[in-house]
Amino acid sequence: xxxxxxxxxxxxxxxxxxxxxxxxxxxxxxxxxxxxxxxxxxxxxxxxxxxxxxxxxxxxxxxxxxxxxxxxxxxxxxxxxxxxxxxxxxxxxxxxxxxxxxxxxxxxxxxxxxxxxxxxxxxxxxxxxxxxxxxxxxxxxxxxxxxxxxxxxxxxxxxxxxxxxxxxxxxxxxxxxxxxxxxxxxxxxxxxxxxxxxxxxxxxxxxxxxxxxxxxxxxxxxxxxxxxxxxxxxxxxxxxxxxxxxxx
Amino acid sequence: xxxxxxxxxxxxxxxxxxxxxxxxxxxxxxxxxxxxxxxxxxxxxxxxxxxxxxxxxxxxxxxxxxxxxxxxxxxxxxxxxxxxxxxxxxxxxxxxxxxxxxxxxxxxxxxxxxxxxxxxxxxxxxxxxxxxxxxxxxxxxxxxxxxxxxxxxxxxxxxxxxxxxxxxxxxxxxxxxxxxxxxxxxxxxxxxxxxxxxxxxxxxxxxxxxxxxxxxxxxxxxxxxxxxxxxxxxxxxxxxxxxxx
Ligand SMILES: Nc1ncnc2c1ncn2[C@@H]1O[C@H](COP(=O)(O)OP(=O)(O)OP(=O)(O)O)[C@@H](O)[C@H]1O
Ligand SMILES: [Mg+2]
Numbered sequence: 021x022x023x024x025x026x027x028x029x030x031x032x033x034x035x036x037x038x039x040x041x042x043x044x045x046x047x048x049x050x051x052x053x054x055x056x057x058x059x060x061x062x063x064x065x066x067x068x069x070x071x072x073x074x075x076x077x078x079x080x081x082x083x084x085x086x087x088x089x090x091x092x093x094x095x096x097x098x099x100x101x102x103x104x105x106x107x108x109x110x111x112x113x114x115x116x117x118x119x120x121x122x123x124x125x126x127x128x129x130x131x132x133x134x135x136x137x138x139x140x141x142x143x144x145x146x147x148x149x150x151x152x153x154x155x156x157x158x159x160x161x162x163x164x165x166x167x168x169x170x171x172x173x174x175x176x177x178x179x180x181x182x183x184x185x186x187x188x189x190x191x192x193x194x195x196x197x198x199x200x201x202x203x204x205x206x207x208x209x210x211x212x213x214x215x216x217x218x219x220x221x222x223x224x225x226x227x228x229x230x231x232x233x234x235x236x237x238x239x240x241x242x243x244x245x246x247x248x249x250x251x252x253x254x255x256x257x258x259x260x261x262x263x264x265x266x267x268x
Numbered sequence: 269x270x271x272x273x274x275x276x277x278x279x280x281x282x283x284x285x286x287x288x289x290x291x292x293x294x295x296x297x298x299x300x301x302x303x304x305x306x307x308x309x310x311x312x313x314x315x316x317x318x319x320x321x322x323x324x325x326x327x328x329x330x331x332x333x334x335x336x337x338x339x340x341x342x343x344x345x346x347x348x349x350x351x352x353x354x355x356x357x358x359x360x361x362x363x364x365x366x367x368x369x370x371x372x373x374x375x376x377x378x379x380x381x382x383x384x385x386x387x388x389x390x391x392x393x394x395x396x397x398x399x400x401x402x403x404x405x406x407x408x409x410x411x412x413x414x415x416x417x418x419x420x421x422x423x424x425x426x427x428x429x430x431x432x433x434x435x436x437x438x439x440x441x442x443x444x445x446x447x448x449x450x451x452x453x454x455x456x457x458x459x460x461x462x463x464x465x466x467x468x469x470x471x472x473x474x475x476x477x478x479x480x481x482x483x484x485x486x487x488x489x490x491x492x493x494x495x496x497x498x499x500x501x502x503x504x505x506x507x508x509x510x511x512x513x
Contacts, residue, residue: 074418095419101412105434105512118426146513 021085022048022170022202027077029066039227040066043080046221046233050085051200053193055217057210057263063228064206065098068172071204086169091119094168096176098206100159102147108158109134109143115166133161136191152179157188164195173205177212189216193242210259214252215242222262231262299481304488307481311470321489323466327383327455328497331390335451336444338391339398344428346399347406364396368454369461376462386458386466393454394447401443405436434512441505448497452490467493 029041041063048054056064069075071082072093086092094115102111109130116126134143137157147155156179163171177185189212196203207213213220220234236255238246246252281301287293288300295303311317346353368389375385409432417427459468467486474482 069415072419074415091419091421093419095415097412097415099412101416103413103416103431103434105437105509107513110513114430115420118420118422118430 021050021083022046022071022204023081023083023085024048024067024071025081025083027067027070027080027082029063029070029075030078041070042227042229044230046230048202048204048219051202053196053203053216053218054205054221055213055219056204056206056221056223057208057213057259058221058223058228058231059225059263061228062223062225064223065174066228067223068095068174068204068206071170072172084170088169091115091166091168093170093172094163094166096156096159096163096171096173098174098178100147100152100155100179102155102158102162104147107144107146108139108150108154111147111158112161112165114162119166121166129165133164136164136195137161137188153181153184156180160188167199169201171201171203173203175206175208178208185212192216197241210263211247211256214238214255214259215246220255220259222259224265231265234259296478296480299484304481304485307479308485308489311482311485315470317470320466320470321493323383324455324459324468325493327386327458327466328390328451328493330383331387331455332394332448332451334387335391335394335447336398339395339443339447340402340440343399343402343406346403353403360396360399363392368393369457372458372461375458381462381464386455386463389458390451390454393450397443397446397450398440399443401439401446402436405439406432409435430512437505437508437512441501441508444501445498448501449494452494452497456490 024044024046026043026045027041028039028043031038031040044067046054056067058064066075070077071084072095074095084092103114106114112133113126113130116129121129130143134140137160139154139157139161142150142154147158150158156176160173160176163173177188180188192203192205193216195201205213205216207216210220214236217236220236222231222234223229224231234255238249238251238255285301288295288298299307308317342356346356371392372385372389375388379385379388413431413435417431422430455466456468456471459466460472463469463472467490471483471486474480474486
């Protein structure tokens with residue numbers, strides 16, 4: 021559960037200050053999958069960073085309902101942020117190694133995750149030897165490593181080709197269904213948002229603010245058929261319309 | 269790779285050996301490689317050259333260790349407490365800009381002719397490149413790594429050991445490599461100015477006696493020493509990199 025109450029963020033002071041986020045309210049229930057869309061610079065990353073505790077809100081309050089107090093969220097950054105001196109396996113197991121998980125347990129977990137994101141054979145590769153999409157998949161595996169109840173993803177698939185991307189979307193849905201994680205995912209694609217989300221938050225820029233939160237009433241589980249259903253296409257159309265509107 | 273560099277070395281020695289008789293160069297100007305080699309062997313047998321090498325190696329070893337250690341530790345402290353950096357910068361810069369040759373006599377006056385003044389001199393010259401490299405490595409950490417550390421709620425110690433230190437490592441080793449050449453120079457300068465042991469002392473004696481073969485022999489041995497020093501740093505760097513992968 022995540023409760024966002026009147027959260028706003030202003031960077032800088034006085035004349036040079038930038039309102040990145042106007043006061044925003046949103047309640048996110050346990051196990052919801054929230055997709056966030058909006059034009060560049062509307063404060064999507066800022067919102068995620070505040071939820072993660074990387075940025076403090078200028079005003080307002082965030083309440084995280086999770087028992088994982090030490091490490092409440094997993095985060096997939098907009099640009100993978102892999103440690104360049106660590107291998108794929110080393111990066112994936114980093115959260116485990118820094119929370120005292122025994123090596124043996126970690127090894128097994130890493131093996132599982134590598135398979136999950138389809139990086140078999142690249143366990144010992146260094147980040148500089150990976151493509152953008154492979155880096156991103158490594159980052160996703162790392163975020164899943166210590167099984168956080170809340171998963172924050174900032175455009176996790178932006179560097180992945182369409183085919184892989186659709187595969188990863190389905191994989192993500194599967195993980196979500198299997199684990200009941202609460203997921204916040206930022207994307208530039210309204211199609212992706214409608215396909216993945218139980219709710220879609222549409223934001224607009226200057227100042228960054230929440231325009232509207234859509235409830236997605238598509239049946240679960242989502243499949244290829246979902247993408248051709250009238251409800252889905254209607255929602256995509258409406259989201260696009262809202263986005264264009266929001267841009268103005 | 270190793271073989272090819274050995275080939276280059278052999279070529280150079282052959283050229284040197286050929287040039288001496290061909291151009292009729294007198295031996296007091298440039299003795300041939302065989303003569304130099306003989307001289308080195310002679311010095312090992314009769315003049316305790318091994319002991320002299322040991323003295324120089326010890327000076328470099330302890331001085332480099334001391335300088336590197338204080339450099340790393342003070343960089344960590346400076347990165348944590350920037351006020352200290354501002355307080356100490358003028359002093360460190362002063363110590364760095366003054367020609368080391370000018371400090372050497374002072375150290376000899378204070379600490380005598382033994383190991384101590386050379387160790388201190390080596391430490392002083394090693395300190396600066398290591399400290400600055402480590403400091404900039406620690407200060408200009410990729411901001412996204414800080415975010416990662418924040419999300420994972422790393423403790424300050426974990427942050428240092430798993431993120432800051434490995435990001436600073438390449439710079440640190442570049443600094444240490446610079447320091448290693450300075451360290452060798454400083455040890456020899458210290459010995460040239462006042463010593464009764466060491467390779468610099470042998471150099472000085474060779475010069476006084478117009479003994480060109482000894483001087484060249486020492487230069488060659490110092491080159492080998494520098495090469496060994498460099499290889500050791502490279503080895504250490506690889507080990508550290510493996511440690512963090
Ligand atoms: N550390 C910062 N200092 C000053 N301004 C910032 C900072 N971080 C973000 N901003 C500003 O806040 C606004 C929102 O930025 P944010 O990164 O949240 O946008 P975004 O919606 O994620 O954009 P994109 O889709 O391009 O990633 C922007 O105008 C940006 O310039
Ligand atoms: Mg962003």
